[in-house]
Amino acid sequence: MPAHSVTSQPDLLESGAFIDRLRAADDQAFTHLVTTLTPHLLAVARRITQSDSDAEDAVQGALLSAFRALGEFDGRSSLRTWIHRMVVNAALSLLRKRNTQRAVSIEQLQPEFADGFHKSHPKLWQTIPTDDDARTRQVEALWRALGELPQEFQDVILLRDVGGMDSKAVATALGVSDALVRQRLHRARQALVKLLEPVMTEVRS
Amino acid sequence: MSQRQGEAAMQCEECMALLTDYLEGTLTAQKRLALENHLRLCPDCGPHNSNFLKTIALARAAGEAAAERSALPATDALIESILKACRDIQP
Numbered sequence: 001m002p003a004h005s006v007t008s009q010p011d012l013l014e015s016g017a018f019i020d021r022l023r024a025a026d027d028q029a030f031t032h033l034v035t036t037l038t039p040h041l042l043a044v045a046r047r048i049t050q051s052d053s054d055a056e057d058a059v060q061g062a063l064l065s066a067f068r069a070l071g072e073f074d075g076r077s078s079l080r081t082w083i084h085r086m087v088v089n090a091a092l093s094l095l096r097k098r099n100t101q102r103a104v105s106i107e108q109l110q111p112e113f114a115d116g117f118h119k120s121h122p123k124l125w126q127t128i129p130t131d132d133d134a135r136t137r138q139v140e141a142l143w144r145a146l147g148e149l150p151q152e153f154q155d156v157i158l159l160r161d162v163g164g165m166d167s168k169a170v171a172t173a174l175g176v177s178d179a180l181v182r183q184r185l186h187r188a189r190q191a192l193v194k195l196l197e198p199v200m201t202e203v204r205s
Numbered sequence: 206m207s208q209r210q211g212e213a214a215m216q217c218e219e220c221m222a223l224l225t226d227y228l229e230g231t232l233t234a235q236k237r238l239a240l241e242n243h244l245r246l247c248p249d250c251g252p253h254n255s256n257f258l259k260t261i262a263l264a265r266a267a268g269e270a271a272a273e274r275s276a277l278p279a280t281d282a283l284i285e286s287i288l289k290a291c292r293d294i295q296p
Contacts (some may be wrong), residue, residue, distance in 0.1 A: 111253065122257065189225060
């Protein structure tokens with residue numbers, strides 16, 4: 001099921017009448033909401049948690065929270081965005097509980113310069129392999145590297161690069177500015193380059 | 206080699222600091238040109254930028270691999286489970 005399939009019926013879920021039906025505990029409306037959104041939300045949560053069971057817990061927990069909190073939904077964002085944000089936060093929260101790895105300082109993982117020039121000469125990596133085994137090894141290395149970053153840097157990579165959300169949506173989900181998302185994203189990406197260096201194959205000149 | 210105004214000043218450190226802003230399309234036209242020019246010519250920033258892009262591609266591949274893992278029967282079961290739990294509570 002493509003992740004964007006929830007946008008195929010854009011109007012019904014966002015109409016005031018539909019939200020009123022949800023608030024009135026209309027079973028048909030809630031069935032429609034859950035059936036329409038769950039596949040997409042599950043894909044989002046699975047990208048973040050890397051675990052089918054954690055993803056299911058995140059989606060179920062977030063939809064139940066949304067159902068309980070419908071009275072607080074003020075319509076400032078769309079219903080989809082509101083629920084999507086709840087799922088993202090539930091998934092990140094589950095991941096935090098699972099991930100007990102000790103984070104390194106992001107500063108230690110940035111490129112180093114002397115008088116504005118690189119201190120060492122970066123070696124060009126080969127392109128990401130299409131061979132399944134080699135690709136899987138690199139993907140596993142990426143997950144390990146990601147686990148070493150401080151949480152706020154993991155979050156932006158998970159949402160933007162792994163999850164494919166745009167920066168504005170990441171900022172909304174995390175409740176921070178677009179500029180801060182870009183800054184964290186950049187430092188996190190640079191840190192990942194450094195952490196992945198030992199496992200990536202160099203292009204021989 | 207002739208350089209347009211603003212391009213000559215870019216050094217590796219500034220170039221490396223702007224890669225994400227470049228990808229996100231938030232640089233001014235002048236900065237963008239200076240950065241592209243630097244990446245084309247610099248023997249260190251060119252490869253680093255390529256590795257930076259490969260890191261992003263790897264993260265995307267990791268996400269796609271996770272999202273594509275088939276769990277459709279589980280999706281139906283999950284929907285049933287959520288609906289049952291929701292019917293047990295009142296908003």
